[in-house]
Amino acid sequence: MRQPMVAGNWKMNGSSDSVKELIAGIKAGMDSVSKAEVVVCPPAVYIPRVAGAAADSEIKVGSQNICDEDKGAFTGEISGEMLKDVGCEYAIIGHSERRALYGESDELVAKRFAAARRNGIKPIFCIGETLEERESGTTNDVCARQIDAVIALEGVEALADGVIAYEPVWAIGTGKTATPEQAQEVHAFIRGKIAALNADVADGLRILYGGSMNAGNAKELIGQPDIDGGLIGGASLKAEDFLAICTAAN
Numbered sequence: 001m002r003q004p005m006v007a008g009n010w011k012m013n014g015s016s017d018s019v020k021e022l023i024a025g026i027k028a029g030m031d032s033v034s035k036a037e038v039v040v041c042p043p044a045v046y047i048p049r050v051a052g053a054a055a056d057s058e059i060k061v062g063s064q065n066i067c068d069e070d071k072g073a074f075t076g077e078i079s080g081e082m083l084k085d086v087g088c089e090y091a092i093i094g095h096s097e098r099r100a101l102y103g104e105s106d107e108l109v110a111k112r113f114a115a116a117r118r119n120g121i122k123p124i125f126c127i128g129e130t131l132e133e134r135e136s137g138t139t140n141d142v143c144a145r146q147i148d149a150v151i152a153l154e155g156v157e158a159l160a161d162g163v164i165a166y167e168p169v170w171a172i173g174t175g176k177t178a179t180p181e182q183a184q185e186v187h188a189f190i191r192g193k194i195a196a197l198n199a200d201v202a203d204g205l206r207i208l209y210g211g212s213m214n215a216g217n218a219k220e221l222i223g224q225p226d227i228d229g230g231l232i233g234g235a236s237l238k239a240e241d242f243l244a245i246c247t248a249a250n
């Protein structure tokens with residue numbers, strides 16, 4: 001049985017005061033979350049503050065990125081060791097915004113995945129197709145290619161150290177969610193692809209859905225056989241909404 005997981009990607013939102021309030025709100029409602037593993041990924045500068053506030057709770061903290069290198073002349077980057085040092089257990093890797101806006105290639109994403117692993121941080125490995133790719137019928141090919149980059153570098157067993165987040169780019173921040181059937185179809189493809197290489201890894205691997213998931217649609221999406229939780233953007237910025245999704249994952 002795979003434990004459901006709900007992760008909040010706060011993206012570049014918040015302030016010292018607002019993140020304090022948000023984490024306090026989530027903490028206060030954690031009693032209603034009996035099953036799901038709950039993770040929050042604040043902007044890097046707020047990680048220590050949020051990790052401190054979450055320390056005496058079940059809430060885990062993740063970063064939104066991680067450097068592929070471990071130390072040295074990499075201006076603007078943050079290493080796995082640093083993230084670990086300030087309390088990160090997870091790191092989002094290969095988010096489509098990073099791929100599209102900051103030019104992260106499949107190969108770079110795979111190197112970041114490797115950096116997380118060697119620093120004992122669990123990757124939340126994001127994959128997904130654009131609208132154009134979906135319309136041209138290449139959704140599965142795109143997801144396979146993105147996963148293959150990690151498998152080529154780290155081997156299929158490495159996937160067991162993290163989770164995959166399937167996030168169709170056209171559904172992110174648009175209010176346009178994939179239907180439960182559309183999402184399940186891709187999740188089943190992903191699991192089947194991995195199962196062809198290693199059935200145990202595929203069986204234990206949590207595959208989250210991301211893209212306009214909210215309190216209203218979470219239950220039906222997470223209710224699909226191959227959807228093991230969600231990576232939540234917009235709806236993770238209000239404690240009440242985020243907790244409703246966590247509860248739906250029960």
Ligand code: PGA
Nearest residue numbers: 172173211212232233234
């Ligand atoms: P969204 O973002 O929930 O706002 O669509 C999801 C994500 O980008 O991880």
